[in-house]
Amino acid sequence: DGGITQSPKYLFRKEGQNVTLSCEQNLNHDAMYWYRQDPGQGLRLIYYSQIVNDFQKGDIAEGYSVSREKKESFPLTVTSAQKNPTAFYLCASSPDRANSPLHFGNGTRLTVT
């Protein structure tokens, strides 16, 4: 919906396992982002990428990794080093123009037990 697809909607993992969240967009946007949403804390930026094969750490990158091999795809791996991985993860994209709004996917709710 809206050109950005996140899968799966719900994901369950055991502690100590790495898990990869998928994000695909067909909007031909150059920039892609990963945010984490926790109750009362708003949206916090994990990683972002403004061009293929390049990405930058956001405010809470520890315990996460990303890749940007294709313009359409920006998968996020939550590693076992992330201390509190249970959260709602939102992927977004935007044209790489100044002051362009973000378009969000529907999110993936990750639960780690």
Add this chain to the structure above:
Amino acid sequence: GENVEQHPSTLSVQEGDSAVIKCTYSDSASNYFPWYKQELGKRPQLIIDIRSNVGEKKDQRIAVTLNKTAKHFSLHITETQPEDSAVYFCAAKGGGGNKLTFGTGTQLKVEL
């Protein structure tokens, strides 16, 4: 980096009343300020945005004001309706890059 503070965290109004949500930002170079609405279980969606060369912008029942000197901006919703009930997020983009920093959100409840 940019820091955005948002108040109040919760807001209850009667249907038909106005609602105001306020945000402050820290980076004086910030030049883009969008507002997003997130309904329960859904993705955030842009409802209005304003750029630093404009002091006010209006779209039907929604308006945003920006005070660059004081580094704050506000969302105004008039004639509130039950469907306005949602979480609202403000955000600011700093002078460098295309990275948005979000406020912590306001849960708006419009009561009948």
